[in-house]
Amino acid sequence: MIEFRLPSLGADMDEGMLVAWLVSPGDTVRRGQVVAEVESDKGIIEVECWEDGVVEDLLVTPGPTRLPVGFPLARLRTLDEGTAEEDTPSGPAAAARPEALVAAAPVWPGDEQTIVRHRGPSGPPRVTPPVRHLAHQLGVDLDHVLATGDDGVVRRADIIAARSQAEAGRPRATPMARRVARERGIDLDSILPVRNDGIITSAELTAPAAGVRAAPPPKSRPVGHEVPPVVVKSPPAPQEAPATDKMAAMRAAIARSMARSKREIPHYYLATHVDLGRAMQWLEDENGGRPITRRLLPAVLLLKATALALREVPELNGHWSDDAHHPSADIHLGVAVSLRGGGLVAPAIHHADRLDLDELMEALRDLVGRARTWRIRSSEMSDPTITVTNLGDRGVETTFPVIIPPQVAIVGFGKIADQAVVVDGMIGVHPVVHASLAADHRVTDGHRGGLFLDALVQLLQEPQNL
Amino acid sequence: MSDKEHRQHLLARMLRIRRFEERCAELYQAEKIRGFLHLYIGEEAVAVGALESLTPDDAVVATYREHGHALARGLDPGSIMAEMYGKVEGCSRGRGGSMHLFDAAKRFYGGNAIVGGGLPLGVGLALADRMRGVQRVTAVFFGEGAVAEGEFHEALNLATLWHLPVLFCCENNGYAMGTALYRSESETHLTLKAAAYGMPAWSVDGMDVEAVEAAAHSAATAVRGGGGPHFLEFETYRFRAHSMFDPELYRDKAEVATWKLRDPLVTYRKKLSDEGHLDEAEWQAMEKEVKAEVDEAVSFAEAGTWEAVEDLTRFVHTEAVTG
Amino acid sequence: MTILENAVATTTISYRDAMREAIRDAMLRDDRVFLMGEDVGSYGGCYAVSKGLLEEFGPERVRDTPLSESAFVGAGIGAALGGMRPIVEVMTVNFSLLALDQIVNTAALYLHMSGGQFNVPLVVRMATGAGRQLGAQHSHSLEGWYAHVPGLKVAVPATVEDARWMLATALEDPDPVIIFEHAGLYNTRGEIPAGAGPVDLQRARVRRSGTDISVITHGGSLPKVLAAADALHEEGISAEVLDLRVLRPLDTDAILASVRRTHRVVVVDEGWRSGGISSEVIARIVEGGLWELDAPVARVCTEEVPIPYARHMEEAALPQIPRIVRAAHEVLGA
């Protein structure tokens, strides 16, 4: 039997996340074949297997959990081995079969991912005397300890983890970790500690993913206090992601937020064309008389129209919490800002409906500038009541955005492009944008969503009134 | 002030303490006054006689049995009674109680409830006067029990060593709580102890207000004149128990009765009467006046107010003067 | 020489000299100030702090006392009440136990018992701490005891600058201030910035900024903690060092602010841990910063044993740099 373990793909790599399996149980793999995709701090890397064999078991399912280098990912039969059944002597199958035990912990909340911990071939656990002594001291039954050491050796941390899991079913976590978990809706049961003493710290909650680290890092760990930005859509994969803590924290937040959204929120989607003929003409005229310092972007019109349309369908503006919708009296437009180098944040422009176009332009410029230099204020991150995404004027025509919990709607705009438009029976070429709405079906129905888009269309026909 | 007037004044001062203390006992039993209450009855001649010899500029450091000193020093009886009630109008705002009467205006430095604790303090006050070149006396009162404390010896030594203007006034009432002097001291002649530190020391009949006054006056004059510390032992007796809760197992009723024959108030009244300095009408008037004073003090205390609990943490550090 | 003089923007001075300069300066500026204590005059001070002051100010203002801690501390209280500004030197904290009555029952209480009438503007200085093989009776660190008592202020200058300037602030204070000078600090040297002046007696100070862990300490442990922080830095651990400076009032805000920055705490105190100032610091953290704590709090205190004489045993009893580093590791979960 061959164990396929997480390889170290560089001298500075000590952990990685399994992104995808490219093989399934039963598949035959050849030496040098790419079998999995692993994300490291450097990005996603294809991982080859350096043995010939048949995939017997995939021990880890893809997900955001950080795995230590050397962590067993799969087991392969050598080509001259039979199946597991054939391979094992007769007798109580359970006793003889290599076990794959499901660990209680390392599942990101609500995520379907399951980490499977491996214990070596059956038989008495392999334990050094000091670790055995520790197990005795802590009252941990070695038969129920999941070994993470090489060749199934039970490590000190395994004992401690087992004890911590056994304790009244309540994870041992620092007060700060509990606070962060509460604030972010993370279930501590789903977190594996990285400390030797089994205590969960905030690092495991704010770092890119929950830890199954074999050994705690000896040095300072990132303690991400910034409320991680929320993501609107998958950003382009960074070519060379700066391995900053902030970036990692952002990715983690994106993962959590979007997974939660897709898990919990029943989205419905609506889209419509918006003729921007008048709006763009008005803008051209307006900008023509302005110096460059006071020039307006089309995005400002779209934002303002969105904010005003929300006044007509206010139930799209607010938060869903405690199983109920809480509409917001204030309109704080979250504006998705893509960061060069990857990632997106969606901080709020407060009271966007009350700002005139110049104020809105200034707010937008300020926000984008600060977002790209990581100087977003926490309130801006936490209190958008709805988000507007893809202010991009390049790229796609139509967006299908994902709602950022606990918001209940998101408005997307594609690029503004000239299209043939029929007006009063005449075909003309006008700038057109596709406006789309993703909304929470628990809160609104398509009819109300349609009214909103309709209002948006109407508002953009009278740009001078925005 | 004529001799007669002065003698009546001394008698009235003692009477005021006596009646005040009797009322305190009554009010204690009525639960108006709580905590420890140490009455001065029987010892009035000491405070009255000794403090008569001081000027308003002089300082007084007293003990936890200090109602008499406070009254004799001229603290307002109402503010003393209010203090015992725990009212904010009390001389220590109700923060001190019976054992901690203070009055800055009268240079009355307490009310120290640690036996012997006031002696170094008095030495320090005198040191300040000495260093500042001010001619005044610090009178420190303490019981004979304090003589067993190290602070007594340290303070007397320091006072003589530095030649400080302290008048040490030892009120020897024979018992440190319930421990008779002879049971705690190897040498019961207290003046010898003081003399050992090189300061003039006399023993005085503390039941005779005129003897007390004369001795104190003489000593205070010497101290004020730069004669260094002086020590006076006043032999006296408390007629009541040590404090309100004391079955007095340690002394015979006969002993108390014997001392009561020397009651400073009774004997002095008789003396004045015998010598034609007090007639019955004057006595009655004095009683009436003192009763009125005490009544007024009680009324004042009764009418007093409780300090706001919000002020609890005040007077831990000096407050900035505002306005 | 001229070049040198012009170049010096700061003064390098020993802790001892800084303290002497502070006393001298105070006596020059205010004739109510005088120094009193055992061997402060002819001997020049047990730790030579007051050396030369007798010659300069004379025996009235540099006043040798008998070995009567209670009497001369009490006399200091009385003198303070009488309008003077005494600096009472109790040779060491060990002997201050003989004056405990005066400090706790009189100095700390008079203002309160008198309903605000009698404040006691007294400064008591005393040496504290162990580390010089002086045995159990000369090695106490009891500043935490005094910090227990409302009415007192307890200052623990750990730097030369604080040694130089805390006294002036203490003398300005209308209430009793006790200054604890760790005897191990007297020979330390440091710089006093030109233009330095009186310092506050209220706030703790960050002596080194850090992000991973807060090491909170005071007095004689500060140099050890700074050295430990250097060692941690070598390992890539960024330790913030908070010097409490004043144990009463305790600067809770500064403590909590540091905890909010690092979320991890080690408290280093040469006192014993049971009921010590370290307990108080941690209690404040738990009261006000529980949800900021991202690891159990650790303490490095003196072992619960009287200080032994033998050098290796004494060293083992006291907080040392490796123990501080180890405690930081434990808090960091490493």
Add this chain to the structure above:
Amino acid sequence: MTSDDAKRIILDVLSEIAPEVDPATVDHSVDLTEQLDLDSMDYLSWMLGIHEATGIDIPQRDVSLFLTIEGAAAFLTAHAA
């Protein structure tokens, strides 16, 4: 202002907007927004930066010149005092 001066300013400002871009690799004749993935805010910020660096206003009618480095440089050399 020579064309080289103008280009230097243009590229300096550009590197503030898109610090990850190596100026040496920028094609001076290709649409910048596509070449460098600039969105409208980046683009506007870039022009604002050039304005701040040179003091030259960029009228709306000339914005299209700024789609390329060449165009922008031409505009600047023409309008420099």
